[in-house]
Amino acid sequence: QVQLVDSGGGLVQAGGSLKLSCRAIGGFSSSQTLGWYRRAPGQQREWVADIASGDRTNYAEAVNGRFTISMDNAENTVWLQMNSLKPEDTAVYYCFLQNGGHIERWGQGTQVTVFS
Numbered sequence: 001q002v003q004l005v006d007s008g009g010g011l012v013q014a015g016g017s018l019k020l021s022c023r024a025i026g027g028f029s030s031s032q033t034l035g036w037y038r039r040a041p042g043q044q045r046e047w048v049a050d051i052a053s054g055d056r057t058n059y060a061e062a063v064n065g066r067f068t069i070s071m072d073n074a075e076n077t078v079w080l081q082m083n084s085l086k087p088e089d090t091a092v093y094y095c096f097l098q099n100g101g102h103i104e105r106w107g108q109g110t111q112v113t114v115f116s
Helices: none
Strands: 003-007 010-013 018-025 033-039 046-052 056-059 067-072 077-082 091-099 102-106 110-115
Touching (some): 018 033, 018 091, 056 067, 077 091
Antiparallel strands (some): 003 018, 033 091, 046 056
């Protein structure tokens, strides 16, 4: 079974950057989609970005132009580069693995806190 381990969160000032990683222990295939959701305090879970077939990327409007998702098949890792961070980006970020339209695995989550 695939296990997702996400990391890279932290505390950063507004305007700063963080890079999250999601390592798929057990690997993943090019037919699967990986990505990130986030949940802010008191808010519902929000889809952030995903990547399919290694190069097809999609972004939520709130992060488009600031976040970049990428995949390294050799390292079984998906990255989320987050630039120009805003306080409203504060949330726990969870990576996910989707297969056939269903999310099969979740990472444990990594906290991102942006202060002004």
